[in-house]
Amino acid sequence: MSEDQKKLLETQLWNIANELRGKMDADEFRDYILGFIFYKYLSEKQYLYANTLLETEQVKDYLLVTNAGDLEAIKEESLLKLGYYLKPEELFSSIAKKGNANTENESNFILADLESILNSIEQSTMGTESEDDFNKLFEDLDLNSTKLGRSTEARNSLISKVLFHLDKIDFALEDAEADVLGDAYEYLISQFASGAGKKAGEFYTPQQVSKILAKIVTTDKKRLKSVYDPTCGSGSLLLRVSREVPVDDFFGQELNRTTYNLARMNMILHDVHFRHFDIRQEDTLEQPQHLDMRFEAIVANPPFSAKWKGKNNPLNENDERFSQYGRLAPTSKADFAFVQHMLYQLAENGTMACVLPHGVLFRGSAEGTIREYLIKELNYLDAVIGLPANVFYGTSIPTCILVLSKCRVHNDDILFIDASQSFEKDGNKNKLNEAHIDAIIDTYRTRSTKDKFSYVSSLEEVAENDYNLNIPRYVDTFEEEEPVDLDQVATDLQELEKDIAETDALIADFCQQLNLKTPF
Structure with missing residues (x-):
């Protein structure tokens, strides 16, 4: 067709x-x-x-x-x-x-x-x-x-x-x-x-973002045995991965009942045989449904800074997904709880890519402790990619992609990409086009430093920054302003004063002819 x-x-x-x-x-x-x-x-x-x-x-x-x-x-x-x-x-x-x-x-x-x-x-x-x-x-x-x-x-x-x-x-x-x-x-x-406003974030990841995540987790892969999304929404992100390489089996979990039904329909309608997908409905953090499984690729767009039970559920303190990090993610922000859950289910040869709010890069307290453990002790963080603001439905905040792997090839550095300016206007939203996506993926796969776009940072440099991952600390996007010619500015001001004087005289003449009081 x-x-x-x-x-x-x-x-x-x-x-x-x-x-x-x-x-x-x-x-x-x-x-x-x-x-x-x-x-x-x-x-x-x-x-x-x-x-x-x-x-x-x-x-x-x-x-x-x-x-x-x-x-x-x-x-x-x-x-x-x-x-x-x-x-x-x-x-x-x-x-x-x-x-x-x-x-x-x-x-x-x-x-x-x-x-x-x-x-x-x-x-x-x-x-x-x-x-x-x-x-x-x-x-x-x-x-x-x-x-x-x-x-x-x-x-x-x-x-x-x-x-x-x-x-x-x-x-x-x-x-x-x-x-x-x-x-x-x-x-x-x-x-x-x-057209669904804030509710849209519950079931759909913009296609251009899905494409970036899918291309990342399939890098150097010819086929995937399994792909998993712990907050799968309509299932579109899972299906996007299969457009990059063949996928044997799809796994997902979704809290919202209506969206869970939509995900199952989406799988069947894309001709995924019922034996090759397993979508479950439950709270992923509190009632994970695939906890005994490990996945070769994981993609996710979790709800940004969602609330969860955290320390209010005593079982979480001893949960193997969270216990080794020393702190639980705050109850008001479950972002790192989702990251920890996904890492727990990631296979030893696996890669995961997830979309998160920028706050995970620099917020302190418990999140700072978890972030340091991820980098210093586990050394799983492979790349940080900053996305433009106003890309997602239901929120205009800038977001980032964290790429984590248990089999890192470049295990002595972290790649930072600043794609915050890589967008074109699409109505009242911002959108990454194919050239923007290609630039991000090419930079990720070649792991290259590019002026004002990307930087490969050593782990020592990240440690010197107290494990703060805020992208401007690593990617210098400062644009120097052109030098100001003060002599030309003085000449321009003199010309302006002359123009003002001529205009004032013209207005005074009109006022005199009309027998009106001048305004100055």
Whole structure:
């Protein structure tokens, strides 16, 4: 599919999303439209797979199959291959057709049927390997919400209209080489993030930042056995890593229930098999779900300076993730708690890259103690990258990327990159373009010092700075001003005085002619 066709698909889906825009908040209509797109995707995957099983049968179109034995056989194979099952009458095209029937003899009421179908998808997985991946996946699609319409008829009409428009769009799932729908889904998520204000930070990392993190953790890698995100949001950051190198298995954890559902949908819609992703819902710091595992790559954009229980939970004092550092991260700022958690789960040959607020570079007290231990005792900090302000949704503060590794090649220095001025305006936000990203990644991979952009600091120099990592201490971005020609300034002032005198005389003359008092 061409780039123009891809853009067309994105536009079509966004226009359909806007059918719901006037009815509810951005984060609410997001859940409906993405849920309906996901249902259509599941339906088309089911239809295409069933038809491959019917190639040697007399009836080759799954929509026309009525034989109970054939349907049972397709169900068994579908649960193994796809992880779920849809009957012919439960397919998206069937329910969309019914919702838009215009004959007197045929009902177009579909709300009850649609709710039953969404429940049926989940129920089909019960007792199978994919049960956890589909459990309550559609719980945010409340078809009886008055936000869709005050009356049942109004809600039915709106949903039928949305399904009708979606049904006319070709998702091109037959093209196994293209991930066009996945790209379009990511586009919609980014569009919703841009309109969701502060809430956007809960589920989406801007694509250009995701790309930097992904390229860092895949440096010198041809393939990754596993990648992990402890605050995975919509899962987009995990999926971004797989665009750099093949990834065998994806792992993530997310606190927000709605966002957790979105992450699972995102994985499935990007054709990640249910056996190759494990997304869990819980508080990562208090109830980590993958604690016995170690990961080759870790990426994260944790909530900035979030509150956590810290010392208010006595168990944290002896938790192996935190106990060796001598201090716990403050309860008002969990930034370093997330760093410690990720380091604990990082494999010995692994690299992690995470986005954090600038305060982690220089704040003192407990955070200063943790920072010194990371560098002096563990020597895991590989690079510090300063990003521009106003890049993230929901906050305008400048941020940084910390890169940490347990297998550092350059274990006697730390690379500092100041990319704070590497941006272009994008509406009311700042954005890194491809050239900015390439400059950051090239500097990271070549580990080079560049004037006013990067500096390779020895560990001794960092120690002399009391382990303060504030980037201006290492990267000199001072721009000398041009020398001032005082003789020229004096001449300019004389000319200005002459101009003022001439103007005053002109005003006085006008005032005299008009018989007015002069203002000076």
